[in-house]
Amino acid sequence: MTRDYPRIVVPPPGPKARAIVERQERWASTSYPKEYPLAIARGERAMVEDVDGNRYLDFMAGIAVASTGYGHPKVIKAIQEAAGRFLHICGSDFYFESFAALCERLAQLAPGKSKKRVFLSNSGTEAVEGAIKLVRQSTGRPAIIAFSGAFHGRTYGGLSLTASKSIQRAGFAPFLPEVYHVPYGYRYRCDFCRGEPACTMRCVSSIEDGLFATRLDPQSVAAVFVEPIQGEGGYVVPPPGYLKALRELCDRYGILLVCDEVQCGVGRTGKMWACEHEGIEPDVLLTAKGLGSGMPIGAIIARESIMKWRPGAHGSTFGGNPVCCAAALATLEVVEHELLPNLPKTGARLLAGAERLQQKYASIGDVRGRGLMIGIEFVKDRATREPAPEIPHELVERAFRKGVLLLGAGKSTLRLAPPLVVDDYDVDAALRIIDECLHEMTD
Numbered sequence: 001m002t003r004d005y006p007r008i009v010v011p012p013p014g015p016k017a018r019a020i021v022e023r024q025e026r027w028a029s030t031s032y033p034k035e036y037p038l039a040i041a042r043g044e045r046a047m048v049e050d051v052d053g054n055r056y057l058d059f060m061a062g063i064a065v066a067s068t069g070y071g072h073p074k075v076i077k078a079i080q081e082a083a084g085r086f087l088h089i090c091g092s093d094f095y096f097e098s099f100a101a102l103c104e105r106l107a108q109l110a111p112g113k114s115k116k117r118v119f120l121s122n123s124g125t126e127a128v129e130g131a132i133k134l135v136r137q138s139t140g141r142p143a144i145i146a147f148s149g150a151f152h153g154r155t156y157g158g159l160s161l162t163a164s165k166s167i168q169r170a171g172f173a174p175f176l177p178e179v180y181h182v183p184y185g186y187r188y189r190c191d192f193c194r195g196e197p198a199c200t201m202r203c204v205s206s207i208e209d210g211l212f213a214t215r216l217d218p219q220s221v222a223a224v225f226v227e228p229i230q231g232e233g234g235y236v237v238p239p240p241g242y243l244k245a246l247r248e249l250c251d252r253y254g255i256l257l258v259c260d261e262v263q264c265g266v267g268r269t270g271k272m273w274a275c276e277h278e279g280i281e282p283d284v285l286l287t288a289k290g291l292g293s294g295m296p297i298g299a300i301i302a303r304e305s306i307m308k309w310r311p312g313a314h315g316s317t318f319g320g321n322p323v324c325c326a327a328a329l330a331t332l333e334v335v336e337h338e339l340l341p342n343l344p345k346t347g348a349r350l351l352a353g354a355e356r357l358q359q360k361y362a363s364i365g366d367v368r369g370r371g372l373m374i375g376i377e378f379v380k381d382r383a384t385r386e387p388a389p390e391i392p393h394e395l396v397e398r399a400f401r402k403g404v405l406l407l408g409a410g411k412s413t414l415r416l417a418p419p420l421v422v423d424d425y426d427v428d429a430a431l432r433i434i435d436e437c438l439h440e441m442t443d
């Protein structure tokens, strides 16, 4: 079966795209990073059409957000029906059914047997922000442990935990006090295991015999915030047993474990939540991005024993907006019943294809991932593992001109994070074009 995408009819940016780009560049904040001059007109499943009629195959999902693709009919219908009833009432102060239903659904979907409660936010960073307040208040402890390479958002709490790119922090100090960053379980670039035949899990044990022994009283630590797979840090999959080891460490000291699943959750890794691959129950789970298929909604899902703050302690005017709640309920339904059954197979095909590329191109140092969250890390030399950021940068540019939307992550990694609706045709087409680009770049 052939499809009408990718299809480039005018070299992008075409005239209509150029006009939008110029206008936005003139009036919008200078802080937006901007990747390439894509000006979208519409989308469908994993296809994005620009204003000049070019059709792209999307393998970045608007930064891992368009989980059900660009306009799944069930999601659109739910949004339209909700918008037709009422646009706002403020879920922090009043009641409506989809708010109650979404809290119930998320509480029941969260891993583990203990009863959960849910706070609804507008974004990932707001979920992180609320979780920082929650863990501090509920434990009465100030300190938080986060990881090198972590990304938890742009507001002050989330940014204080973020350690992925210094431009994100430059000039914004002072940050929240009592935040301690430790190395993540980054197998390919692990300083602890260099030269060892297998993973020693020293990245976890050193928290105890390094940080706790020398600098930080564990009794003052409220929580460890961890991404089960690091997203912005480079699509880094920690070694098997990593989350379990963190869980055990937390349990030894009464520390809460917060899994930030803003990027890796809602089915992306082949299970509803990435931490389910290790069978652990976090005390708090954070979600956003893919939850609303693009509508702005996030959530803090916490054990009932932790989410006991008093009325008025935390709230939000827009969080859990009725249209967004409807989008989230429809998204969860589609992800659970339509997309998850096939996703591991499609993900395995993508991973196998990426591994074949690794065999073909010496510049690919590492390939890793779960489900439809795959990272391809580029190096100047496989022996030294020196990062080669210029390769993913050029690759992303070239792929755009051939009609595939990609994005980098971390220092020198290409992230593959398509909408969860992609099938074998899409996977093969994306891999073929990435191969073509790398081939041209190697010549």
Ligand SMILES: Cc1ncc(COP(=O)(O)O)c(C=O)c1O
Binding pocket: 123, 124, 125, 126, 128, 151, 152, 153, 154, 227, 231, 232, 260, 261, 262, 263, 264, 288, 289
């Ligand atoms: C793991 C993680 N946490 C938090 C955030 C912040 O989410 P938002 O951009 O919705 O504020 C992101 C965004 O990329 C993320 O990847």
